[in-house]
Structures are given as C-alpha cells and as structure tokens.
Amino acid sequence: MKKRRPKSLVLFGNGINCEYETAHAHRVAGFDPELLHINLLLKKPEKINEYTFITLPGGFLDGDDLGAAKAQAIKWKYYIISDSGRTFIDELVDFVARGNIILGVCNGFQLLVKTGLLPGIGGIYGKQSVTLTFNDSGKFEDRWVYLKVNKFSHCIFTQNIDTIYLPVRHGEGKFMMNGLETATALKQGYTVMQYAYESGDIASEYPYNPNGSVESIAGICDVTGRIFGLMPHPEAFVHHTQHPQWTRKKLPREGDGLKIFKNAFRYVRENL
C-alpha cells in the first residue's frame, strides 16, 4: 500500500512571496503541502500540530520596514495568544521539541534569527544572539553562489550534501554574531553552510561571499539540527531549467535545492 504523503505547512501573506515555488518543492520532495496565511496561523496556532514540517519562505514580511522580518518577529515574540499566556515562539519551540522540523529561507531565516529561534544555543530560544543585516555592497542583489556544507553539522536538512549552487536574492543577508559562546558554537556544528568558490573552498571575498557575512556563513541550525535557516533559496533550484547556465551544461533534471527538501522528507518518514 502506498503511504500517505506527510502534511507540511508553507506560510504566506503579509509580504511573503516565495510560497508558490516553496510549496512546489515540498510536493516534489514528497510532502502534501498546505498554504496558510500568517495572520490565520497566529489566530489559531494549534493548527501547527497538523504538520511535521513548516517552511517560512522568502519575501518581505511587512515590507522589511523596520529591518528584515523585524516587525513580524516582534509580533511573534510579544503577542500573547489569547488566555494561554504563551507566545507563538513558545508554540514553535514545543513543535520542534516534539521532533518536528522548521526551515526558514531568506526572509524566513531572518525571522528565525530575529525571534531568537536560531541559533538557540544550548536549547535557549527567544533571545536574539546573531543577526542578518545590510550587505556590505549596500545593494539588494540576485546572484548565484556556491555553498559548502559543513560536514560536522548536525543539521538534518543537509545530510549527504557537499557543495551546492543556489541563488541569493537579498539586501540584508550579512551574518553577524556577538559573544564568545556564539562564536564557539558556530565553529562547531551550528554552522551549516558557507559561501564558497566553485572548487568548494570557503570564500570570503565579494561576490563569492555576496554580502560580507562573518566566517562566510550562509546558513545555521539550532541545537537539535531541526531548525535550519539559510539566505540562499533552495526552492529556486528544483528543476534544471532554473540553473542560470542550463543551456550550456548537461545537468541532472533535479536541481541542487531539492536535496534539502528531500532530506526533510526522509527525516520525517524515518523519525515521525
């Protein structure tokens, strides 16, 4: 008997704008994705219990008007869900504690960082300890970058991936951190991927490191490896014709980005 596809959640609304291709990537990887408006979810946070995998897609939440994803992060941190005395962050922490997984891409990554869900060092969430801010170039840019995956990372989304090629499309993607504890943790498994040259060597110079990120960090995870955020867009490279040079190269039909969603699928299948 064919197994039912696991239900996954893709948020949209309030300026999120990659929900369509993100849901497509979910589907191709094996999930049965549902699109839900961010406001409706905040009204009924218990809805997340219907899913095992949540993606916070890219976009411009609230126009990034107070800094990338900032306005929404404040709502998630301070808005008390009726009567329960809990915030939406509390709900998400519980969601992950139950073994479920969360992916934040670009604006979704910025949201995870500014709500303090990432890096969540030592399992402490809710206080911002790293940030994503203006690219050193001072510009929003759409360009493709090579990424090297940290093979020592415990992130469940990047298992068996070495290097991948994906687009970045942001103006505020420069990764910065504070404090020794954070730096040490990131030196270990919290760093998931770094900007690199085509060879796979870590790159610190522009445009290979497109935003001036410290340690060329492009993506990080939390202590469990089940919350993962990255600036590049894995959902933008699912099909070979999305590659900027597909007319020059012989490429497999499946794009590099799909691997991340397939890892999520495998994890859910095997563990949940």
Place this chain on the structure above:
Amino acid sequence: MAHRIEVACKDGVRDVPGKKLKKRIKTDFGIDVEAVHVVDVYTIDKELKKEILDVLQNDTFPDPLIQKAFVDRPAPMKGDWAIEVSFKPGVTDNVGRTAKEVIESLSLQPFREDEAVYTSRMYFLKGGLTEQNIITIAEGMLANTLIQRYIYKRKEEYEQDGGMGMYIPKVEISEEPVVETFPLNTGLEEMMKINRERTWALSPEELMVIQKYFLRKDVIKRREKAGLGPSPTDVEMEAIAQTWSEHCKHKIFNAIIEYEEDGKKERIDSLFKTYIVGSTERIRKNKGKKDFCLSVFKDNAGIIRFNKGYNLAFKVETHNTPSALDPYGGALTGIVGVNRDPFGTGKGAKLIFNTDVFCFAYPDYKGGVPPRLFHPKRVLEGVREGVEHGGNKSGIPTINGSLVFDEGYLGKPLVYCGTCGIMPRKIHGKPTHTKQAKVGDAIIMVGGRIGKDGIHGATFSSEELSEVSPTSAVQIGDPITQKRMTDFLLLARDRNLYNSITDNGAGGLSSSVGEMAQDTGGSILHLDRAPLKYQGLSPWEILLSEAQERMTVAVSKDKVSQFLELSEKMQVLSTVLGEFTDSGMFHILYKGKTVAYLDMDFLHKGLPGMRLKAKWERHIHDEKPVEEPENYTETLLSLLKRWNVCSKEYVVRQYDHEVQGGSVVKPLTGKLNNGPSDAGVIRPCLENPEAVVVSHGICPKYSRFDTYHMVACAIDEAIRNNIATGGTLKRMALLDNFCWSDPVFSEKNPEGYYKLAQLVRANRALFDFTTLFGTPCISGKDSMKNDYIFNEIKISIPQTVLISAISVIKNTDRIVTMDFKEHSNFIIVIGTTYPELGGSEYMSLYGRHGNIPPKVRGRVAKDIYRCMEKAVTTGIIRSCHDISDGGLGCCLAESAFGGGYGIDISLSSVPKLSIFRDDILLFSESQSRFIVSIRKKDLPQFTSIFHAIPYGIIGTTRKDGRFIIKGMNNNVIIDTEIGLLLDAWQAPFKEHFNA
C-alpha cells in the same frame, strides 16, 4: 506627548548606508566627506507607557546586535553637521505605518485617527564641509523638496539644542469640506480661467459642450429633483474633466486627422481604430481557428490563451511625469500601478512577471538642469530604486527590460513598466476573461485609504511639465498593502465572491466606478463612506484621488458579508461605498446629499471628437561622411562603452528576476552569468512544460529620420529578440506603448503638424508590420505630452514607441541563449547587411546622424524567423544573438565574452549589399539579422533549413579568448582579447555608479 526615538549604529559597526552615501557624494559632487552616519528616526505621536517604550528601545527599533536606540534624547553627534530629512504632511510613509502596526500589537491599544508614527532620517557628516556643501548634498541627493523637508545644524548647534528637535508632519485641514458650484453663464474667458486654475485640461469646445448639457431643460429638471441647482458642482466638473482627459479618452488617437504627405491629402478617422484595432482585427480574422486572443483593447490588459488550463493578461504602462517630479515615488507607483492592470483584468490574474524599460538622458550629462528637473543620474537611481522596491517587495520577478539613453529625455524620463498575469480559464465553470457588474451589486473599495495624493494625475499627465506643475500629482506606492490586497482578492476570486473587478488608477473612484457602472447603466456612490488617511478632503478630492493600492469590486448582496469577513481576516481594508444601478445616472452623494448627478450617456459618450491637421516632411541632415577608422579595436571598445550598448548588470542584479520559481532564461546569462540575454523566458506553472518568451523593441533614435522606420524597427527588434531565444510567431502577441512629444498644433507648439504626421507614419508602420508578421497588438497605451516647457526652454523627447512581445511555447527544449557554447563551432551571420548607419551607435560616436536608417524588409524577415524557429526545434542552434545596437561587431563581442570563447572570423563571407568598407559592414544596424553558432557536424542540417535565406559562415569559435576579425580583404582589422572587450562593456556603470 509625542516620543522621538533615534536609532544609530553601535560604535565599530560598519554603517553600510552611510558608507554608500559617502561614495556617492564623492562620485556625484566631487565632495570629500570623511564619514557619513545614518540615524533612523521614529516620531510617535501618541502617549505610550514606559514598558512599551522599553520594548521599542531595546528590541523593536534597533537591531540589538548592531544598533542602539535613544528615546526622547538625541543620538550622540558623530560628525560636524547633521541633516534631517522628513516627509512633508500627507506623503505616504510606509515604514511609519508598519511601526504603528507593531506598536499596536505590542500595546494592544489601537492608534486614534489623529495619532501616527512618522519616520525621518538623520545624517551626520564629518569632514571639512561648507554650508553650501551641506545644501548641495541635501538637495542634490538626500531630499526631494517637493515631498520632503530637510533641516541642518552644525555640531555646536545640535549639541546646544539637544538634537534636531521634534517635527510632526500631521495633515491639518481646518476648513470644512464644501461643494462649490460653477455658474456657466460667465463667458468662455472666465470659464477657461477656472479651467486652468483647477487643472481640468478641458478645451474651449469641450467647455461649450458641457455648458450646453447643463442648460438642457430635461437636465435642469432632473437635477432639481435630485436637489441640485442649474450650475454644475465641482464634483461633476472634476468627474467630467477626468473622464474626458487625454489620459483616459485618448482624444488624439481617436481624432479625425487631415493628413498631408507629398502634396496628397487624406482623412484618417481615428488612428487607433484604423491602424491599431484595424490590424488586430485583420490578423485575428486571418488566423481563424488559430486565433489565440481572448480580450483585446477593452479591459485593463489584453488577454491571450496560454495552455489548456490558463490564460495570460499582459499590459505595459508609462509613468513619466510623476517620475520626472519624484523619480523614486513615480517609478514605484508606476510598477505597483501597472501590477493592478492585469490584476484587474477579467476576473483578476495572479501576477507572474514584470518588465521595465527606462529612457533617460546620459548619466554623465554635464550641462545645466532646468528648474524642477533632476540630473539624469539622480533620475536613474531614483527610478531604479523605485522599481526595485515595487517589484521585489511584491514578489514579482523582473525578467526583461532595457535602458535607453538620449539627451531628449532630460525634459522627461520615460518609465515603462509592464506586468503579466495568469488566470485559470474558468472558475466555477465560468470563463474568467470576461466580467460583469450586476444591478444591485455592492460597490466595494478594497485596499488603501484615500488622501490627497495623486489628485489630478489623469488631467495633469495630459499637459506638459512646467515649473508650476502641481505637487499633489506625486504619490508613493506601498507594495505591502498591495500584496496583502492581492493575496486576499485572489482567494475571493477563487471563492467566487465578486462579479467584477477593476483598479483605481488614473481618475480614482471616478474612473473605476464610472467604468464599471457602464455594465449596469448607473451607480450610486456615497463618498463620505470612503476611508480616509486624514480628515478634511473635499468630496471631489475623494472621488478623484489616485491614492494607490485600491481596487473596486462589484459584489452580489448575498456575498457582501462573506467578502468583508475574509478581508478582515487577511488584514485588508474593504468598504461598501454604494451600489450599481440601472438608473442611467452617475449619482454621487456626500453625507446624504447629492453632489453629482450626471447622465451616464453624456459622461461617457458626450465628448466631442477632435479634429487635427498633420503634415509630413522629410528631414535630411546635411553632413560629411565618417572616415574609416585606423584602429578598429579602439572603435569597437568605444562602441561597447556607449551607454546604449554597455552592460546594465548594475541595474539588473538589483531586481529579483527569479522569484516564483519559473525562471528559464534570466536577463544575464553565459559562462559567468553576465552576458545580455535577448529575451526572458519563464514557466509560470511549475507543474506544466509550457513557457512564455518575453522581449521588446525600442528604437527612438530612428525617429529623427522617419517614425515609420522607427516603429518598423521596434517591431522587428521585439520579434527578433523573441525568436532568437526560442519564441514563436504563431503564438506571439504585442503591446504598443506610444510616448510622443505634443502633436497638437498651437502657437506655442508650431511643430504640431509635423509631430502629428510622425504619429500617423508610426501607426502606418504598426499596421503594415503587425499584419505582415501576423502578430496582433492586444493592448497598449499612449502618453502624448512628453515635453518640458519653462520660459524659453523647451525640451521634447524623441518620439518613442515601445513594442513588447510575448510568445507561448509548448516546452523549454527549444530555448537558446546568446552565449557561444563551445570552441570550434561555426559562427554564422543570418540576414543581409545594408549600408544603414542612420542613427547608429557608430555614427553617434562621431556626433553624426547618418542619413539612412535601417528598413525592415518584412517578407525576408518573416522567412528568416520561420527558418530560425524550425532550426531551434531541431536543437542544432547552440547560440543565437540578435544583431542590434553597435551592429555585427558588438554582437560578436557579446556572444564571445558571454560564452568565454574567442573567435576567428572574416567579414568576407557576411551577406551584404552595396557595402565596400569594413566599418560599415561591422557597425551598420540593419534589421532582421542574427549571429548563431552550430557544431560543424550540423552544417548539412543547417543548410537544408536555411537554403533560401541569405547567410554566411564567417568563422569559428576559439579555444582561447583571442578575438580576431579579418576584413573583407582578409587583412586582420581586430585582434584583441575577450577579457578586454568585457571590461570595456562593463566600464560605464562601474565608473559612474560604483557598481
């Protein structure tokens, strides 16, 4: 009490916006600044509790890692001068709105209507700067004094005063809104005076027709019953002026024209009907069952079939005058405004891509800039950023576009913004390309609130720009409010919650309700129910306001509550303003009293037709021919550096061109992702293989010779780019966008007859070539007054037509890009080169016109395009690039550095006619030509397809980067490296924009 919160970078943190400004101040003004620091300021005009202020200070406004906030005390001065730039009252403040929403969600206390958050920006500048330097920087870069206020202080002053001080740009209108009436028995002179004062832009003839209407006995009687006197109200006059404006009615395109050419006279009854509608009708008839058009020229965008399940709606608009006055706001509004066109077409379409074409004067322009105008570089930066924010924040990929430069655009930049949408062919069993409001349907306005912004946009864009142009015509778009609205309305569409939809653009509610009311034959509209940004708007202002982000929908009575409920959930403002009726009247009330009562028939059909004269004359530019260059390599490098040829990567990269995931061919392509694609390709349904190929053609430089050839070349270029990338003629549709300098003769416009003749010639070419290629125009727009007049200065744009092309292909297998793919491939030129240097980049390099512009030899061109289509489907075409600005030479360079392969070619085998000099052959801009590369083994197949077409195998691609061109006599005329060609091509933007 109001609070002021200032947010500054922490010490030791890189101030990115500050660093960027420092560089720009140096490149733009040559002023050396030691350091610039940027401080964001939030002025909260509301009493707040300490706990809330603490959260705002510690967590909300600053990024706690890198910034620090100062509440009700000034940020420490880090320079010698401080400049603060704030919005003037009533200007859209998007960040302020978001800040307000956040504070509301924190404090759980809604803001009262007179409370708000205002944002401003403070700049600390360090270095030995004079007061004049500060003013130059403030006015030349930081503030647009039309919509912003700036103040500056020296360090000592700043510290003595305790900072910049509080400024609350609240709109305060103390007058009670009144409705004025205008007696019509005052004589024409007095009427014309009021007409001018109120920017109605009505002609004397039109005023007479209006007078006659209001003097009709039956009209007087009906108005009496409705509670109105015999004189029209301001609401009525404004509604008529807007409905009858050039912008809305296209009077010139619909005029009866007496046309004279070479002594022969003829009468043209509407250019629009004769040539534009006429050509499309003929093409559709010829196509018969293969016609793919579904809705042309009647809705906000044209609709064609895409695949079994979906249709496409495509539209391009201009937003020139607002972009001249405020480049950022004008362009932002341009893009989010055109988004609403396909969105409000048929039952509504999901937006899948944007295109943009900008025309500016040269960024390195060194002359003076007349009053009210900005330096072209500032215009470019503002427009670029406006479209960046509008497009990126809306989540719509910008997949195609270009930048065109000509000194004539100093007076008015052209900002063409286009958007395509996709809609299911049927929803709930009903076709989506039609819509109809029903009698009794509620009129619901959805989206933003109404303010004074954009009042008189429709009538004002129907006049030339001058120093006294009204500032209210400037608006700032708000992409997030619009995104929320479109997210909501697409859900409402799929749930069948409305019967009809249209956007509020030019003319605001007057236009949207007026147009929809034609479905039922009338409407009742209550203006006092409309949500306002601030109090004090007169009824006519509410009716005419072009405040952005609003759609009008017709909702059946039984679905109103469902509609409003969903709207609230998705944080979108929707308000019932009235209903559609069959009374035959456009009936408007304010606080229960009738303020306008106009016959629908008169409003929409009462406008008298215009009669105009046009006289064609040929223009020959007497000049010496250009000498053959001694150093061809230098010439080629100079051409690659020309603004119209060089890389536009600086602009392109700042636009998201792949959101939504459908990207197939990106604007930049090739080995290093930096070669210029000829067209954009996307696959809008990720589950389906069908794709859309999007391209354009624009050739204003040929207008100085003959607008007939200008349009012919634009059409050919649009089609050529499309075909080069894998598009098809069989399912290709075009859009025409005319931007003209005033073609109506008057004392102050003595060239009117000639300019109208140019318009006639342009339309004839449009008819001739669209019918020849079988590519119908499905929608378009015209903008007729692109002149700047001040005292003795008159600057007119070159007559410009943008042709946009979309074609639908079954799958992406046939897609070709412009970069050479391998070494040892044959390089082939397809199409004949003629001595056609008129308007060419080569001639412009020497400041000459050249007299012979390229002509389109339509039949041959069509054969070439058909063969090319056939060839791409076989897969033998490894690369294909269209030959345009800079001719064969620049085209070869682009394909070579795009692919990372050098070339070895000889001009001796290029197909040509009457050319005896290498420079003419290399740089002529003859139309309908391509450079392709194929594998050597595929030559027999190539030959069998192209046997009846002029082509020449001119050489091969090399393993290394050497770029060698031999002349017709087989002597080497160019021997260089592709790296040097690439450097030259990328130089201008790198040099002038710190790219």
